[in-house]
Amino acid sequence: MRPAPLLLSLVALLLAPDCRCSRLSPEEQARKAIDTVVKAVNQRDLKPVAASVSDQYTDREGNDKEHIVSLVRVQFLLHPNLYLVAKLSSLECPEAVQAHVVMFAALASVPGGVLPDLKNLSADVYRFDLTLADEDGTWRVVRAAWSPATARDLL
Numbered sequence: 001m002r003p004a005p006l007l008l009s010l011v012a013l014l015l016a017p018d019c020r021c022s023r024l025s026p027e028e029q030a031r032k033a034i035d036t037v038v039k040a041v042n043q044r045d046l047k048p049v050a051a052s053v054s055d056q057y058t059d060r061e062g063n064d065k066e067h068i069v070s071l072v073r074v075q076f077l078l079h080p081n082l083y084l085v086a087k088l089s090s091l092e093c094p095e096a097v098q099a100h101v102v103m104f105a106a107l108a109s110v111p112g113g114v115l116p117d118l119k120n121l122s123a124d125v126y127r128f129d130l131t132l133a134d135e136d137g138t139w140r141v142v143r144a145a146w147s148p149a150t151a152r153d154l155l
Contacts, residue, residue, distance in 0.1 A: 026093040030101065030132055033139045034088055041084045044076050054133065054140035081109045085123075087154050097134040102127065104153040125149045 024032065033052065040048035050069045057065045075082060089102040106123040131143040 026096050026099060026134070027091055029134075030091055030093070030099040030139055031088065033132070034086070034101070034103070038084050038086050041072075041082075044082070046073055046076065051138075052140055054135060054142040056142055057140075057144075058142070059144045075107075079107075079109075083108045085154060089127075089153075099130075099132040099139065101130040101132060103130065104128070104149050106151070106154060123151070125151050125153060127153065 037049060037052050040046075046069070049072055050065075053065045053068055055065055057063075057068065059068075063071075084105055085108050086103060086105040089104060091099060091101050093099045104125060104127055106125040108123055125148070126146045127149040129145045130141055132139045133142045
C-alpha cells in the first residue's frame with residue numbers, strides 16, 4: 001500500500017483531540033474534531049493528529065496507532081508542501097459515544113483556498129469510512145477503512 005493513502009487515513013482518522021465534554025452534541029463534537037485535525041495537518045502539527053488516534057486503533061491493513069503516526073511523520077518529512085483537502089460526506093452517531101463518518105480527502109501541494117478548480121484536481125482522492133469513539137471525553141478514531149475515490153467526490 002502506498003504511504004499517501006495511509007497518511008490520508010491517519011489524517012482522516014485523527015478526528016478528535018479538542019472534543020472534550022461540552023454542551024455540543026456528539027455530532028458537533030465530531031465535526032469540530034475533524035476540523036481540528038485537518039487544520040493540524042495543514043499546519044504540519046503532528047501532536048493533535050497523534051492525540052486523535054485511539055490506542056486501540058486498528059484497520060484492515062493491520063496498522064496500529066504507532067504505525068499510523070509514523071506514516072504521517074514520514075509524509076511531513078518527505079513532502080514539505082503538503083495540504084489536506086477534505087470533505088465530510090456524512091456523520092452519524094448511533095450512540096452518544098460512537099460516530100460513523102464518511103469523508104473524502106486528497107493531498108495537494110497547495111492550500112485548499114489556493115487550489116485550482118477541484119474538477120481539474122490532479123491528486124489521489126480517497127473515501128474514508130471511520131469509526132470514532134468518545135474515550136473519556138475525547139473523540140478518537142478507533143477504526144478506519146479507505147478506498148479510491150474521484151476528485152468529483154470532493155465537490
